[in-house]
Amino acid sequence: DAGVTQSPTHLIKTRGQQVTLRCSPKSGHDTVSWYQQALGQGPQFIFQYYEEEERQRGNFPDRFSGHQFPNYSSELNVNALLLGDSALYLCASSARDRGFGYTFGSGTRLTVV
Amino acid sequence: AQSVTQPDIHITVSEGASLELRCNYSYGATPYLFWYVQSPGQGLQLLLKYFSGDTLVQGIKGFEAEFKRSQSSFNLRKPSVHWSDAAEYFCAVGARRDDKIIFGKGTRLHILP
Numbered sequence: 001d002a003g004v005t006q007s008p009t010h011l012i013k014t015r016g017q018q019v020t021l022r023c024s025p026k027s028g029h030d031t032v033s034w035y036q037q038a039l040g041q042g043p044q045f046i047f048q049y050y051e052e053e054e055r056q057r058g059n060f061p062d063r064f065s066g067h068q069f070p071n072y073s074s075e076l077n078v079n080a081l082l083l084g085d086s087a088l089y090l091c092a093s094s095a096r097d098r099g100f101g102y103t104f105g106s107g108t109r110l111t112v113v
Numbered sequence: 114a115q116s117v118t119q120p121d122i123h124i125t126v127s128e129g130a131s132l133e134l135r136c137n138y139s140y141g142a143t144p145y146l147f148w149y150v151q152s153p154g155q156g157l158q159l160l161l162k163y164f165s166g167d168t169l170v171q172g173i174k175g176f177e178a179e180f181k182r183s184q185s186s187f188n189l190r191k192p193s194v195h196w197s198d199a200a201e202y203f204c205a206v207g208a209r210r211d212d213k214i215i216f217g218k219g220t221r222l223h224i225l226p
Contacts, residue, residue, distance in 0.1 A: 004156075031211065033213060035216075041218055041219075042117075042203050042205075042216035042217050042218045042219050043157070043203070043216045044216075045213040045214070045215065048213055050211075056212070056213050058213065090156055090157065092157075094211065096211050097210070097211065101159060101162065102159070102214065103159075104149075104156040104157040104158070105156050106154075106155055106156040107155075107156050109154075
């Protein structure tokens with residue numbers, strides 16, 4: 001049973017560019033949340049998707065956007081990249097209304113130069 | 114809004130010694146509480162969680178945590194640590210089922226041989 005899968009594992013982008021990160025949730029999970037983890041910090045909540053809609057959002061600018069597809073997979077898009085966007089981006093999935101427990105992926109390490 | 118404080122940035126213990134990692138939360142009602150562990154370059158693994166009921170919670174890898182409402186604490190304990198326990202530990206809180214979870218800044222655990 002595959003867990004949460006994220007791609008790519010690493011990438012390097014230049015300031016001002018745009019990036020798309022992808023996440024496939026654990027089998028049986030229908031809710032996807034995205035977190036940003038800067039070096040030496042705890043994960044910060046970006047947003048959560050359920051039924052293809054953004055349900056909750058953290059304190060992140062509109063440059064951060066997302067999408068959820070009918071198969072529950074999700075994308076995180078970041079526009080106009082800043083050096084400060086360099087971080088580990090974690091995807092977590094859960095099964096809404098069927099117990100509480102997030103399963104995290106191994107993350108995408110984004111470096112902005 | 115909920116928040117989590119992990120007062121210890123680094124903790125060093127000898128292999129075989131007991132361990133206690135501190136966590137204090139801020140939330141008006143009974144929160145959902147979690148402990149996660151993160152090895153270098155990896156995602157987050159759930160050690161244990163508390164929703165209600167018995168305030169002493171057993172988790173994986175021999176860890177346990179105790180919810181103390183009067184102290185707003187949820188400290189993680191292990192009677193005897195192993196070298197493989199060296200990692201970053203995060204305490205987290207959620208307000209309700211399916212809600213986002215808020216993480217503390219983490220405690221880095223070092224094990225002396």
